Amino acid sequence: MATFYAPRLFLTRQLVRFRSHFLANSPNASLDKSILQRYSNLETPTNRVQATYLWIDSSGERTRLKDRILDKVPSGVEDLPDWQYAMYNVLDGENTLKPRRIYRDPFKPGKKDMIVLCETYSADGKPSATNKRAAFQEAVDRIGDHEDPWFGIEQEYFLMDVRGRPFGWPANGFPAPQGPYYCGLGANRVFGRDLVEAHTLACLYAGIDFSGSNAEVMPSQWKYQVGPSGGLKASDDLWVSRYILQRIAEEYGLVVTFDPKNGAHTKFSTKAMREEGGIRTIQEAIEKLSRQHERHIKAYDPKEGEDNSIIDKFSWGVANRATSVRVPSNVATAGKGYLEDRRPRSNSDPYAVCGALVRTCLLNE
Template sequence: MTKYKLEYIWLDGYTPTPNLRGKTQIKEYGSFPTLEDLPLWGFDGSSTMQAEGSSSDCVLKPVRVFPDAARKDGALVLCEVMMPDGETPHPTNKRATILDDDGAWFGFEQEYFFYKDGRPLGFPADGYPAPQGKYYTGVGYAQVGSISREIVEEHLDLCLAAGINHEGINAEVAKGQWEFQIFGKGSKKAADEMWMARYLLERLTEKYGVDVEYHCKPLGDTDWNGSGMHANFSTTYLREVGGEPYFLALMDAFEAACADHIAVYGPDNHMRLTGKHETQAIDQFSWGIADRGASIRVPHSFPRNGYKGYLEDRRPNSQGDPYQIASQILKTVASVDTAKASAAA
């Protein structure tokens, strides 16, 4: 028997953006534990904005388990938060109620800044570094500094060791800004792995003495880049059938649901979606081929392939909850699919 270090990880009740939480328990198993092996576990919800002090019990229900390469005999246990009965989803548990479909594929592009001493890593104590231009996909100390690449490379290895479908990294447009990409089949699977990748990055920065800043426009009303979490998505129908009439109906539905999407695409998005710097204004909707200023961008191959393939929603920001983002996208797609089915009946 081996004593495993089980890190139970969950999302707290803070708004508008939940925080990741984690605590460890030790259990003995004959081999790496399966999900069925893992018990429910309680925590004090009054300390996480999920309960009152007079009735503070909340319950963690394991839903995914991953190897933890940073610990000997470690496991990362992603949990949903439940009410004290262990069966009823807590009101803050968004994962339990989202739309899910294994045929819906999502690829999230997570942008973020490394911060130290209240400013992006690599910024001077006063003023700004050299203008943006050389930092994107940059190489060398002047572009990426001394420890950023160490962190992102170690983060990549931790994600791959955990079985997370991490698909790549790159330095981004602003000094101290980076991006990683996560892909998953099914909204829950993709969002689970994004949250776990965020957890591993945040935990890793403890070792390096830096912070991760997810705010979508941390440098305010300046020409410095904001941070998004572009959501690339497709459904079985989009990949296999598609067609221009269907695509145009889908874009009409996305335009009609613009406010519903913006509501869950991350806080302070008005600071980022200004209509400048290759973004569409927050209160407008557009789509375009290879257009970085569109709300939804499609690649050149999409129309050439009969309007089949994937779409990129460029509006979600770096603080967004991928569970809610994926679910809202599926709701809008479902409205078109339902109308199409009714018309065919």
């Protein structure tokens, strides 16, 4: 009996030591979250709305936010006012936030409170350098409704502690080799599931087309999917889902990293691809992509020169995950469906990725 319990006792002591050390380095995790609940239950005026304006900052990789109190419930995004903001690294001039899509806010108590996803515009009235959404919108507008492009995006990420080490990894070493972690189960294999499931519920509440999640090949590495959605919806959803994930991780005292070692595989289809005989249209699109490989790599890489997978030479295959573009086996069997571009990085801007797919495959640029 003593032999049976000894490893469990050792593990429990190690976890207690780890948690104590972790909390000491994570101020957010040590806060009493129940205090906020006292105020979350307070009744607010019926004509007052909390709107969290969310935008992509000048890094092109991070989101920022500020809250605005509105004096009426907007009937749609067109009723929301623009808002000025100052760039943190620019002392002169102001930029403008232009609302583009509304989401329900899972962090606010009122059912009418919202997240407002915005585009950024410079003082001269032109889209800012990191506003890839405006160009994507312009491309979608040019192709018309008959193409009906759909996108589905996978988002991989790591959970880190505040010291920059993967959450749950040994303090002075590495976990056991890969194998048991992918879609795994067990306290010695999976770290952070509570956070992941909270993220799923919050995204569904917000109105994101959230389609699933799973543990990945290394401990504390996870993946979720948004879409399939038409037009700009999947890209909007991905940015807002990234924000929601980081907000929840903030409450747990964890840090989310979209390190480029991870991926953001993007599924793409048009109406013709989804119809009978669509495999021919898929093959035509792949041929176009093969001729624009370098252009796509530049669009997918927010920081050119860093590591990226499958960049040296374009390749494609059926059920082959080591290629630039994959045609799933079920698509090949059915003769219709979608292709999967496996080149985007986990920190890629989905507007740039999906915009490049539209411009190459549908606008023949």
